[in-house]
Amino acid sequence: MTRRARLIVDPIACDGRGLCAELLPAFIALDDWGYPVIPGGDIPAGLEREVTAVARLCPRLALRVEPAPRG
Amino acid sequence: MSRGPGSQCLLPRLSAGAPSPGLLPGQAPGRPASLHEHLALHGGRPSCDGSLQRRRHLIGEVERAGLTGRGGAAFPTAVKLRALASAPHARVVIANGVEGEPGSAKDKVLLTLAPHLVIDGAVSAAELTGATEAVIVTHPAACAAVRRAVGERRRAGYDPVPVRVLAAARGFTAGEASAVLNWAEGNGAVPTGRPPRLGGRGHRPALVQNVETLAHLALIMRHGASWFRSAGTLAEPGTILVTMLGAVQRPGVYQAEPGMRVSGLLQLAGGASAEPAALLIGGYFGTWVPAAEVLPLPFSAAGLSPLGARPGAGVVAVLPAAACGLAETARLARYLARSSAGQCGPCVFGLDAIARELEQAAAGGRCDLPRVRRWLRDVTGRGACRHPDGTALMVASALRVFHREIGLHSRGRCSATASAGILPVTDPPS
């Protein structure tokens, strides 16, 4: 069984060009200023592979996938 | 030994006409206590060094005292001490006396009048955690007093760990814990988004505590947990320094006990100087509350919770009925937007958008309230530090409390008769 995971954005590194939201609109939205809004909680089952791929594509290395906190 | 709560005095003599519990005999008001005077008043600083077991026991005493952070978040100090004590390598203790908030004065007053108490606390925290250095980061206004105190101690060979004094960078966000650590390690005074206890990027793991928290720690190490608990409430023991400003007779810094009525707190400052309409409790990240509802409540997190307020950083501002709460909030929101460290998009653009909308509303123009409410949610949790979160909490409380005023403005009217701003939005000069 795979561990549940979360997508985290580093707001200092992110430049808000919105590539991630363009690639994965089903999971990542943009706020009124063009910065990614990532739903709280775990990455839904089935999306993990895609989310991980998008995280790798972020030009600012602002996205990382982390194991969800236990509990 | 048990002494009364009145003896829990951090300040030898308080500013601006405050009552003076347990004074330093012979010390002129406003003058820093010398090492000699400090020792005569409080006795020597007991060593907090020794075996791991002894240090654990002393941290346990801090836990039994129930000491919480006085920098705004009221986090249990013992938990932070314990976490740093088990950090892997060289550690540093940082006394946070940045006090970037223009409305707050308690840290400057404490550092100016009782620098040795803060330094005692920082050195004790260093011993408890095994840190190899203590750094006092002080608002420039208190720098001379702290430097003089550290010089006295050096000459007397008083401290077992090196103590360094550093003038703080100016600005509201310079006081955020990771920004203070970054500054103390020789970088910019901007938040890094990394918890100080983890160190990293060339930083040592750090314990960052507000200077008032450390002053309380110094007294707990002398007199014990039950002495500390003789003041305050069961859940919120000890005393708390409060800065009172706005429509009070004698604005200044006062030592209060959690649990006393807010009306009693105002009495410490000579009472209201004009009919109060609303109070901002907890500072610029605090909560606006209607005066009539808050005055009978106890000044404590538990007592204020029905109104969603907390003592926070101990700032209590009284807005007179003649002033406009909406205009005041718009000024604060603009100040906080301007104070963003400029690193995170939602903080930079979101706070600016919120401030602009409030300024328009205050000027009698268009204001899309539902949109402001959505923005307040949108900025929350979206920065590397809690600057947007704190700002959003304060603005959200203003939208509730000044609802009627916002309605008036939308019809081109305003209930205010005075036009000057009440809350300061520039840092006092050093």
Ligand SMILES: Cc1cc2nc3c(=O)[nH]c(=O)nc-3n(C[C@H](O)[C@H](O)[C@H](O)COP(=O)(O)O)c2cc1C
């Ligand atoms: C934007 C911002 C500004 C802050 N400014 C200060 C400050 O000037 N002084 C302070 O003690 N804490 C300040 N804090 C809180 C610190 O991050 C930290 O919680 C505190 O220094 C911890 O000490 P304590 O546990 O003793 O309260 C600020 C927090 C934020 C988010």
Ligand code: SF4
């Ligand atoms: S791709 Fe990276 S830098 Fe661009 S908006 Fe998304 S998180 Fe930010």
Ligand code: SF4
């Ligand atoms: S949230 Fe704002 S104040 Fe905090 S680090 Fe980001 S830009 Fe700076």
